[in-house]
Amino acid sequence: MTLNADFEAKLARYAELLVRTGVNLPEGGKVRVTAPLEAAPLVRLVSRAAYRAGALDVRVDYTDAHLSLTRYEDGGDAAVDFLPEWAAQEGENLVADGYAFISVVGEDPSLLSGVDQGRVARRSKAVAASMRNVQRAIGGMEVSWTVGAMSTPAWARAVYPDLPEEQAVSRLWDDIFTVSRADEPDPVAAWNAHLDRLERLCTFLNGRRYAAIHLRSELGTDLTVGLAEGHIWQGGAETAKNGVRGVPNIPTDEVFTAPHRERVDGVAVASKPLSVRGQLAEGIRMRFEGGRVVEVTAEKGEDTLRQLVETDEGAARLGEIALVPASAPVARTGTLFLNTLFDENAASHIALGRCYPTNVQDGENPEALIAAGGNDSLIHVDWMIGTPGTDVDGVREDGTREPLMRGGEWVVGEKK
Incomplete structure (x- = not known):
């Protein structure tokens, strides 16, 4: 795309x-x-901004998803299974040395759609197992981390297939800047005001101590999500164990907590496609009993989803319930980003797999986390179930219900 002064400033x-x-x-x-x-x-x-902030070191790892494609298409089974020990050790050393982590996404959401999904599932599981300690440390906020995005041609073409490539890349950048508040005169000040609103919502929900959250939508979702004992609602800014307070996802409009892994019942129907393991899954429907997925169907990508929930015992249970208003900035763009960072902030959602230890009191203790009902797994995959017609209730221990959302919008706490 052609750069101009306004774009460069943004x-x-x-x-x-x-x-x-x-x-x-x-x-x-x-x-x-x-x-x-x-x-x-x-x-x-980013490097310039970091060094201006006083950084000692900016270490960059560039990735090329097409190299993964060549491994699957041209590599043997041994290549698919091979993982060098130093890769996980490097990540663990960076955490131990106090490095913050910035991840930039922008991959082609369906790059691996033509690849044997059994091979993709096998390698995904192996990578997750290898990086388990690193992911636990980052998810447990031992260091600060955040995720941003880059409008790449492959991603932009997938999001805007009817536009010429240069226009698609430019349009996607406009959406990224808008939902990230980077087009504001003072983005940092705009974020501070937004984070204050999310904090007020979390304070309200933490004060109510609901036993469960019940979601219903016009698509057929009718799901009761029991909450972990001593659950903690979070959203917006988070303080890492090193005392640094940051924002893990930019953008973010969710408030979220940990479900009880054995107390989820009902049906969840996806409101948006899900990009998972290099392909798109559409028309997702899952039924839960006693916390576990017992039925999986999808119009597209069903085999991939079945392999996903079979990754390990915890993969078929929930690790997150997140509430997002239908009027959130991502939703207002009208764009389906085909990327979880963005799409999860357009709709209330659930996540299969690992819960965040910070969502449970004393959750940094693995035994306490499990005792409270928290879930453990090699995966953590968010998928969207909220709609402009979704109603959400908080359910108290005695069974009484209180409305939290009506028509996809907050009716309690901070409504803006």
């Missing part, structure tokens, strides 16, 4: 946002950036 503000608000990099901090090759212009600006 891109610089976006990079500054990832550093100053996302990981809130302190003087003397260190940061590890993971990004697709096409994100080099953004990564360079």
Whole structure:
């Protein structure tokens, strides 16, 4: 795409946002950036912003999803299964050394759609097992982390298939800047006001101590999600164990907590397609009994979903319930981003697999986490079930119900 001064200014503000608000990099901090090759212009600006903030080191790992494609298409079974020990050790060393983590997404959401999904599932499970300690440390907020995005040609073509490539890339950038508040005159100030609103919602929900959340939608969702004992609602900014307060996802409009792994019952119907393991799953419907998925159907990608929930025992149970208003900025764009970072902030959603330890009191203790009903798994996959017609109730221990959302919008706490 053709760059201009206005775009370059917004891109610089976006990079500054990832550093100053996302990981809130302190003087003397260190940061590890993971990004697709096409994100080099953004990564360079992130590096500049980090060093201006006083960083000691900016370490960048570029990724190329097409190399994964070549492994699946041209590599043997041994290549699919091979993982060097140093890869996980490197991640663990970065965590131990206090590095913040910035991830930039922008991959083709259906790049692996033509690949043997059994091979993809096998490698995905192996990678997750290898990186388990790193993911637990990051999910447990031992260090600050954030996720941003880069408008790449492959992603933009998937999102806007009817537009010429250059227009599609430009349109996607406009949406990224809008929902990330990078087009505001002072993005950091805009984020501070937004984070205050999310904090007020979390305070309200934590004060109610609901036993369960019940969601119903016009698509057929009728799901009761029991909540873990001592659950904690979170959203917006989070304080890492090193004392740094950042924003893990940019954008973010969710408030979320941990379900009880054995107390989920009913039907969940997806309101948006899900990009998972390199392909799109559409028309998803899952039925839960006693916390476990007992039935999986989909119009597209059903085999991939079945393999997903069979990853391990916890993969067929929930690790997150998140509430998002239908009027959130991502939803207002009218764009289906085909990327979880964005689409999960357009609709209330649930996640299969691992819960966040920070969503349960004393959750950093694995035994306490499990005793409270928290779930453990190699995976954590969000998928969207909220709609503009979704009603959400909080259910008290005695069975009384209180409306939280009507028509997809908050009717309690902070409504804006």
